[in-house]
Amino acid sequence: MMIKCKEASWLISASLDRPLTLAEQVRLSMHLLMCGNCKNFSQQMAQLRAIARQVGNGE
Numbered sequence: 001m002m003i004k005c006k007e008a009s010w011l012i013s014a015s016l017d018r019p020l021t022l023a024e025q026v027r028l029s030m031h032l033l034m035c036g037n038c039k040n041f042s043q044q045m046a047q048l049r050a051i052a053r054q055v056g057n058g059e
């Protein structure tokens, strides 16, 4: 089952707030394999999250 970029970006954002379900992880990773834009977005979000965690120090 294919998801669109809009859904992929929604899942990426959601993953910052809560753990994704297995079904969501599969759908997202399938999309990221095919979509460079969303892959970049996912990596940027992961980096931002890591930085925010350091700066915020558990806020």
Ligand SMILES: [Zn+2]
Residues within 6 Å of the ligand: 004, 005, 006, 008, 031, 035, 037, 038, 039
């Ligand atoms: Zn995409």
